[in-house]
Structure formats: structure tokens, C-alpha cells
Amino acid sequence: MGVIDNAVQWATDIANDDSHWYSQDVRWGPHYDCSSFVITAYQNAGVPVKDNGATYTGDMYNVFISCGFKDVTSFCNLSNGAGMLKGDVLLNKADHTALVQADGGTTVEARGTSFGIVTNVPYRNYPWDCVLRYTKDGGGYIANWVEREIPNIGKSLATKSYMAYQTYTNSQASGYKYLWGSDSSTSNSGLRKYKDFICMALGSYYGPDGTFVKIEFDDGKVIYAVKGDEKKDSETDSRHMYHTGSDANMTEFIIDGNIVTSNEKFTSALESEGINRSARVVRIWTSDTEPTYGSNGSTSGEKEYHFADTNEKIPIHNSIFKQAPMLLDGALKVVVNDTDVSKHIGDISWTNTKNTLATTMSFSTPKPKEMKYMNIYIPKMGDIMRYSGGDKEDFRGVIIEVDDGAMYENKYTAVDVGWYLNKTTDTYQFTSMRADDCIKKICNDLYIPIVLIPELSTLITQIYIDKPVSDVIKDILDKCGNGYNFDFVPDGMRIYLCSDMSVEPKFRISPNTELKNSVQYMGNIEHKGSIENMKNSVKVITDTDVMTTLKAEESISKYGFLQEVVKMNDGDNASDLSKKNLGELNKEDETYSGEIIEELTSYTRAGSTIEKDGVKYVITSSQHSIKNGVHYNKIDMERLV
Template structure:
């Protein structure tokens, strides 16, 4: 496996590489599968991922991501360590403005450390790859287990480890000459197209060391996982069985002319003929001379990369969630409706309930959606018939399918999920689109080195959801989602891909898109015989506020009995005054880290921007889209639509990009 130094060497070779345009750089092209340009494609995390890939570090060890903070999040899931209170090593990552969870402003690679400062190699720093010297103060560091293949997954079976009666652990790991008997069962592992001679002359089949072991550990071709007491784990394949000289009753070890041993590395003698084979085998495999075997597992099937590795050992979980999802439609008829005949009533407005036209008596139409909640909720009312028994009005019910058009196309399709019949004159209804079903449906998914777009396609395929649009998402996903809402699974996958993505539903299916690509320009007419006007130019009821009401310029961290630390931002205090937050922590929490993260979170001026526009009945400006106000672009976080006297109003909550 690659070392931290390997990662540093790869990164340093890129020193001086510059952008062409805005974030148009070869590392982003590698990550996204095509050239990208624009402010939505920061690449500091992508650069780290690119270097890891070139160093041969697999995504189960270090994730491939465009999110700086996700490195820390992944390390905290058992793949490494996040720390602030000790010196980092070469190949560790540093984070700037880490929030303590899954976000950071910047990430780079540590090249060296002198105890007070680090030398870095980092991407997207002044629009280029460069090296800097930074003080360790205020930085967070991430260490990954680069020398471990802990992500090899198989149906591992725990085996007994013998006591061979020797003090030195190294006596148990010896080299053996190249096995050349082509009639042997180990032939394919030594001479096949996937076999190599690795450093030190060790023979390997793919990523597995070819070894000789006793019959207790299975026949030739059995895969072996060996864990040492210093945390080192190696993966092997049995290519020779040592029967003749076995002396223990279970055939777990054997006597070599020099000493007893459990495992022998098979070597290419032509490479190590003039060397001490026993020593070179240990060094080549990266085994500490004082380490001892802690545990041994075997598998009849070849392990694969992904997850944290599954075994049957105590305290380890074995996951079997791959391809276990039942293929069943999220709704039996929602995507099988006949084409809607639009533009017939109320100046273009049409509402169908189970294909029954209720346009002439429906009222109080409104709908809303937000970027965070996925689903669109559609509200309307229908008058109660009362004593008007000769009036033919359909009474909608729970489960009915509602379809709405503001003019030339179907704008909403959903299912009635709530009925309020308490009013004396009208029944009130709420319908939700298929996004509501994904919010309320949970499942379990396991992905192993699968492209992000393929993960989403699989989820949608399992639920028979048509995909209207989806961008190329080449990031390889290795994740297990247990009992998660389907919408949360898709949202997490998109978060891992970096950038600002969103997904929502239109009548024909799901859309997955980069928000920066969804720039809209809503328009309206004052009357039918006037020209279209830009809705944004006439935005009304504008509220644009900045506030320091919730800002904090100091954070004090306490325990039950003591003040542990206080962190202040002197510049903010000079400008805004002394505003302090007191936080109580447990005895095992890092008080300085808590203070740093909390101050970073609270020492900000909040901004809110909202306004109301008028747009055409057949226009639908929704959350996840981007609008331009002057020279600034804003992401629509939520939209609240209403139809009043034939006019389409839309209240927007915005976020500056």
C-alpha cells in the first residue's frame, strides 16, 4: 500500500500547476469526467483525491470527494483519526475552519512538520498548486490508515492462532523459494496473468501475497487475512501447503530447517538470490520485526475492496445488503397517466383529480417546495355540495391523483395525502409529489466502488422511478446506508460529489442537476396584449436583512466544575463588542476543539433575502434554480406559489452564491 510520503511526492510533482479560467484545471476534469469552469467547482479536495488516486490509495482507505470536510467525516467513521493536539505526519491532511463534523473551508496535504509549523502542498491555493508554511495553531489534521488494506471485504471466518513456542515474532514469518511445480494447485496464483514479483522479491497474486501455510488454514487458493498486534494487516492467498513437516495436531504451523513458522512468504529467488531472504521478506511486506500475529481469518472467495471489511470475528459486523432491495414501484400509477389536455379553463389553469376535471370549482390553489425537503406540497380547496344535490361535483379523497397545469404543460402531479373537512363551506386538501414518498420510504443500501450516478440509477430503478435528467457523476461511492430515508441516501451521494446539486420531481420523473446549470428568468404580462416583462426587475415585498443579533465573539467552555478554555476573536470584539456563548462539555470532549468550532459557527453576520414576484400561469420558478438580481446570482432555497384571481404569485427565499 502507498505511504504518506508517496502521497506527498505525487502532490509535490504538481507544484505550480495553475487554473485556466475559473477552477478549470485537470484535477476537476478527472473528477467530473469533463472540463468544468466556474465558481461552483472549488478543487482543493479534488486535488487531494487526485493525488491519492495516483498514489494507488483506494477509495475505501481515503474517499474520493470534492468536499474538504468530508475527509474528516470519513476518517471519523473508523477509517482514520481527526486531531489537533499532536504533530501531523507527512501525508496527513490539514483542514482550515473545520466545523467539527463534515465541512471545512480548505484542505491540503502536510509535507512536513517541525512541531510549530507545517509545510504544505495544496491545490486551489491562489488558483494554483503551491507549497506554504503555516502555523499549526487553529488547524485540524486528518490521518488515514494508508498502510492498511482494511477495506477488503469477504465472508471472513476467524481461525485459531497457534503458540509456536518462540519469543521472537519474526521467527514465524519466513521466505520460501519460488514455487515452480506447474501441476500444483497454486500454479494459477504464481504464474497467471494477475501475478507479479513485488518489492523484495515477494510473489503476489493481484494485491495478495502468495504464502505457504498449514492445511488447517484451507487448501491452495484460500484467501488469508492476517492482523498483527501493531495494527498492521496483510492479505494473502495460500499458494503452497506445508504438510510434510507439520508437527502440531491441527496442522497450523510447521518446522522449517531453521525454525517453526505459521506463514512463509513465497519469493522469486532470482530477485533475492544474493540477499537474506528472511529479512527481505519482512521488510518488503512492511512487517515490524517485533510485531506478533494477533488474528487470522480465511475466505473461500476472493475479497474485494469496499466498506470496512466483513468478518465473523467478535465485535465486527458482516454486511450483506448488496442487491437485496426489492424491485417495486414507488406508486402503481403515478407515472402511467395519460397525457394531460391543458389550456382549457380559467385562462389556462387546469386541475384534474383521478382524470376528472375539477378546474371550474377548485379554489385556494397554492404550492411550495424547498431545496432541503425535496417534496412539493400542493394545496387546494373544493366547495361542499351541501343541499345542492343536483350539482355534479367530484369529492376528492385520500390517495387520489392530482394533476395541475398553469397553461401549456403539466406542472404538478401528486397524491392527496391530507383532507381537512372541518370547514362549513369547503374541504381543504394537501397533495404531495413523489418526493414525499421518498421522504417517507426507508431502505438499506450498500454500494462498493460504484459510480455516484449509477448508485442513483439503481435506487430509481428499484423503485421504478423514471429519470428525466442526471449529470455525469463519476465519483466512486463505497457506503452502507442502514434504515435511511431514500431521499436522504440520494442527498448524501450528491453531497459526496461536491458542488451544489439538487434533485426534485416533475410529472415525468426525477431530475438530478447541478444548480448552477438551472438559471431561470421568470416573466409576466400585465395583460394578454402586452409584451412579456422580466419578473425579477419588478420583485416586490423585498426583505434583505443582515444581523449580528445571534453573533458571538467569544466562546467559553466549561465542565461541571471548571472553566476549561475561552476563545475570543479580538478583531470581532473590537468591531461588534463582547458577545459570549458558554458551552458545557463532557470529560472526554476536546474543549479547545469545541471552542474553535463553535466560534467559527457563531462569529458570523447572518443574511436573509426574500421577495415576491409575479410570473405567468404557465411559468414555474422553483427551489433549486438560480436567478440573477443585478450582478449577483442567488440560489432559490424555497418557493411559495399561489393563484389569486388568475394571477400567479411566487414568494422566494434566496441565498447568495
């Protein structure tokens, strides 16, 4: 049995044993009050809620949430118990708690001195403040589950359609046996099943008919299904993940048309299986072999990845990627919350670096009181600020700082979405997952569009605990080697090889003169070389052994012996790891910095490469400013290896 079954079984056994009774004086065994009863049920089932500080109803919520429970109150009807599942914890933070014994709200609980510890209590609204559900139960079907992507279709992930199995008449088709075979049946609710697997129709992205599927919803409910029919490619999106009709559904349940004869009866059929029709799909796994039931729900070969502590999908920003195109006329333009403030802008500057990801833009506007006869929009924190040098939108960000202390002007700071990834931390677990799929998964969960990404076939096996999202993506790209970078443009994230992102900024001495290469006229130049960070030997180790040592003999002969020790992670290849690290570390650092002038329409940024004197350099930092109509840029570069 899984955690939930064990917790409920323990509670039921205690309730049926007359040697245990309700007590607030002796409450941690053999007798219990309401909170110690529920806490002990899950503690004994393997969830350390008591160890982590749960002692009474007033502190249960925070501790249970930290131990893998999720607040699913919004998916349940507190008036009648609909939507409640076995194992749910009903909580009134001030007075009482109970454990749901069966789907629908029947409880087992330490109810009080007059009732004792009782089982099979019909549902009642105590009233309850919330419903908590354990979402990490290991019980389930064992298979080599491989997690697949889900489409970014928002609320449509909660849309559940249905089709009658009687319409599937091609006995030669691969899905026929799952709908019509001897192991197929119709449940009392009207859902068609193959053995205990719910029959479904899915897009071809999720495999051929006969593929087994594990689906998790945002209320914590997990179902196991088999693909009995395929949505037509002509009726699905370009990746064949979801139906593109008016319902835009991803999941289509196969039913018995003689039982499920209306939309209302379909909703009832789902509810009888503990499935909330308004719950969204948050994760989906597939297996090309039939799973077997086991107590732990996984095997050493099971590929579980993505958020280890939450499956929540939240937009990194609700509206920043939903802006209408800017109306451009070839001139510099600044728009704040759809209001053109260009003519009121004073100095404007921005900075971006490879290391910090985010672009930070600063600008100023005159005090409204100094322009009392003009109608001027006053930017506020949280406003969306957009900038164009003339021919395209170059920057889109959110105002995060307002300085209105000066007498004659207000100063503002805006940042792009990279800032949010620097500030947002989470926990991720990936197992043998392609690097590009890892990044797509992260972006999908944060509703971040990807406008450019190369093939990244490196397999990632790594746990990231409480790391900034940007650091997770950086580490994934570092494991791919070869100088990848990522940044944000107005429409989303770009991932690219720095060597592929060549730029050649230009300027004009005067409007009617020819364009000149800005780098050739660079001023205030600084040029340095160093072996300060060089390593010419890499030793790869585990906790107990030296796996390999790779040396650059020519470099050692010239500069001396400089060694780096690298510890392997699970899944790493020692030879590949040593080659990657030696390739990155065995180099002379060469840095260049200087100041250039660019056209207003130019937007040279960190991560791009510039050629100077026949040598290619990666821009590590760019500091732009526009003063009196002239675009200045101070750039720092390092030699491209």
C-alpha cells in the first residue's frame, strides 16, 4: 500500500480498537485527540509531519504543506464533500481536524469525549477552513515512465471531452483490443476501461494506440490510462498534442454511449472516479509497456523529473508576453503601459551582462508640476516599459524602482524577465532528460515563450534544490559546453551559441555620411592578458576513487602545472567531464574593453561576438546611454575560445 492507504488503514484500525479512546491529556498514544490522531496517522505512514513540528490544529497547515501536502480546497465542495478523496485532511485551524476515509468525504476521526475515535462518519461541514491532500504518494503502477511535455494552452488543460467506444469499429486497428477485447469493460460510471486503465484518446505526440499513460492534475489526483484511440493529426496542433477545435482539449475520455448520454452524466462519471472536471493537467508520463501494480509506484528505471516539491504552473508575469506590437515610425520611442512618453524622456541608459542575465534600463521624466500645462503620464512601479531605437522593439520590462525625491525629475528603473528568473527560486529534479527538454519544461511551467533554442542533446541527471531558476538554466547550458548563452528579447527567451551571434555595430559621423564600423573607432581601450584562471590538468574523482586525469602537456611545459579536481555526479562520464573542463580551463584569458558610438537603432548586447583586429571576442558586458541623441556603449569583452 502507498502512504495514503497506510495512513487511512492505521486510523481505521485504531478507531475499531476499543483500547484506544479520545484524550487530550494522553494524546500521543495509546490515546489521541483530533490533531494528534491525524498527525500520527501520516507520521506512521512515512510522512514526517510530527518530526517537522506539527502538534495541534493551529500549526498543522504549514507543516503539512511543507511535507508534500497541497491545499485543494478550491477543488472541493465544503457543503457536501464532493471532490474530496481518500486520505484528504479536513482542517479547522482553531478547533478540529479529520481524515477522509473514502472518496466523497466520509471520515475517520477522534471526534471528542462524547463520540470517541470513530470511523465511517458521514460527511459534515464542521465548518472546515481547508482541505489538504498528500501529493507524493508512491502507490501506483510500476513502469519505465517517461515524462512528456504538455501544451501551453492554459485553461484548456481542464477541458475534458468524451467519445463513445461504440464508434470505434475497425477491428484491425491497434487500439481495438483495448476498447473491445476480453479485458475491456465499462465501469458503473460509464467510463470504458482496459483492465483497470481508463481508455482515452490522445494526440499522436503521446505515442501510438496502446501507449500507457500516467496523468497528474493540479488538485493532486493521478490517473492511469491507456491510449485506445488517436486524435486525427489534421484536427490537432502542429505537434499533435491537443485538439484545435473550439474545446481545445488535450484529454478525451472514452465512454459507453449507452450510459453516458449527456454532458452532465459525463461530469458525474468523472466524479465517480474521483476526477474533478475543472482540474487541469499538470504532468503526463507515457510507457510503451503495460505497467504492473506495486507498492512504491516506481522502479530504478523510472524517469521522474521536473519540480520535486511542487507541480504548480504559474506565469512568470501575467501580461509581459501579451503586448500588442509597438507602432514604430523610425524614431526613438518609449512606451509605458501603452502610453507614448517618448517626448518627455530625459537621459536613458541600460546595462546587460552575461553573468547577470537581466537587462536593466534607467530613464527619467520631468516632474509633472514643472509641466503643469501638459498632460503627462506618470510611470508607476509595476508598469510595463517598452523601448525602441527606431526600427524594432528592443526592450520590454517592468518598472521595479521609482525615485521621485529630486526636485525637477523622476527617475525609474525597469528590468526584463531575466530579473524574475534571478529572483525566483525552486527545486528541480531531472533524470536522463535532454537539456533542451529540461529548459522547455521550465519555460513551459512559467509560461515563458522560447523564440530561439538549438538542439541540446546532452542528458541531464541533476537535482537542484532551492536554486534561482536562472542558475538552473545556466548550469544546464554549462553541461552542454561550447559557450552557450541565454537572454531575453521582447517576445521571449533566446538560447544560442555566442559564436553564432556575431554583430557589427555601426555609426554615422553625420546624417549624410556613410556608415562606419564602430569597433574600428573604439576609444578608451584597455587590453589585458592573464593565466590567473588557467588549469592545464583535470582530475575527476568520486567519493572514493580517482576516475581519470587529463593533462595538457604543452601548456604544462610552458606555464607550469595547474590542476583542477572535479567531482563526478551520478550519470556523468569521467572522460567526457575531463575533456569538457580541460577545454574550458586550459586557456589564456584575454580581455578587451572600450567605448564605441552606435546608431540609435543598434542594440549591441552581452553574449554577442565582435571581431577586432582579426580576433573574435564575446561581449561580457555592455553599458549603453543615449545623450543628446547620441548612442554611447561601453563594452567589456573576452577572447572567444
